[in-house]
Amino acid sequence: MQRVTVDVDGPVSVIEYGGSGPLAICVHGLEGSAYNWRLIADDLTKTHTVVAPDLPGFGHTEPEGRPVTVDAIAEVVAELIRHYGGNALVIGNSMGGLISILLAARHPETVRALALVNPASPVASWRKVRPLSALTLGTPLLPVVGPPLIKAYRASHTPEQGVEESYKFVTADPSTVDPAALEDALEIANLRRTQPWSASALTKASRSIAPYVLTKGRFTSVVHNVSQPTLLIHGAKDDVIQMDSAVWLADQRPDWTTVYFEDLGHIPMIEAPDRFMQVFRTWEDALSPSR
Numbered sequence: 001m002q003r004v005t006v007d008v009d010g011p012v013s014v015i016e017y018g019g020s021g022p023l024a025i026c027v028h029g030l031e032g033s034a035y036n037w038r039l040i041a042d043d044l045t046k047t048h049t050v051v052a053p054d055l056p057g058f059g060h061t062e063p064e065g066r067p068v069t070v071d072a073i074a075e076v077v078a079e080l081i082r083h084y085g086g087n088a089l090v091i092g093n094s095m096g097g098l099i100s101i102l103l104a105a106r107h108p109e110t111v112r113a114l115a116l117v118n119p120a121s122p123v124a125s126w127r128k129v130r131p132l133s134a135l136t137l138g139t140p141l142l143p144v145v146g147p148p149l150i151k152a153y154r155a156s157h158t159p160e161q162g163v164e165e166s167y168k169f170v171t172a173d174p175s176t177v178d179p180a181a182l183e184d185a186l187e188i189a190n191l192r193r194t195q196p197w198s199a200s201a202l203t204k205a206s207r208s209i210a211p212y213v214l215t216k217g218r219f220t221s222v223v224h225n226v227s228q229p230t231l232l233i234h235g236a237k238d239d240v241i242q243m244d245s246a247v248w249l250a251d252q253r254p255d256w257t258t259v260y261f262e263d264l265g266h267i268p269m270i271e272a273p274d275r276f277m278q279v280f281r282t283w284e285d286a287l288s289p290s291r
Helices: 032-042 070-083 095-105 131-141 145-155 159-170 180-192 198-213 215-223 243-252 275-286
Strands: 002-007 011-018 023-027 047-055 086-093 112-115 230-235 257-261
Touching: 011 032, 011 070, 023 032, 023 070, 032 275, 047 070, 047 131, 047 180, 070 086, 070 131, 070 198, 070 230, 086 095, 095 112, 095 198, 095 215, 095 230, 131 230, 145 198, 159 180, 198 215, 215 243, 230 243, 230 275, 243 257
Parallel strands: 023 047, 023 086, 086 112, 112 230, 230 257
Antiparallel strands: 002 011, 011 047
């Protein structure tokens, strides 16, 4: 595993996890980083060359004047795939799942297959949105006051407290998470405190997601342009993306392979990496029986 900087219309910090075989690009979610894939990387490198970027505005990648929106970031990921020389298996979580869908629909030559992990999807039922979820996800959307509120939260919480609260929100049971994942999250949380652009990047990315998840029309027009074989994985105890949203998405694309983890939350590849990879291997082997 090594961290490198790739020039893709500006510097992008990338972790090359290594391996050999077809290219696999792993795309993290909102406030995530390339570390989000560490727990499955060793297994994945047995059959793939694994690359995970810190997306512009997150982790170690500064915006550098680039728009921090899901549409713009999809273009960056397309260029990153071209940099590494060919089409790729693309694995995306949450915001990264939406970016992966946009990428597959708009640059199909760069994507040979998709694995979507609790991807950002339209809200299926507003009545089922929990107050804590609405507050956490809605704060960055607030005009003008969004970034100051985020900065105020960070000023009133230690990085350790922030990571603890975050993992309570995105996992079904944070006590089961590998301590290495928490250490990675803490490193990124400390890094954010040194980045004056971090809060603004979070708000801009969040606002760019909103048109795709607040109504179904825009999202539907994109998702039906995805032609690649696709695996949809969703943790049923997700407080970020409703289970009903995953069911709706699966109904939209019955040709996709869909697997629900009834006891997991928003980040199954971190909560249960071995089970995640078992599902992934079963799906991928079905795509290429000879392998």
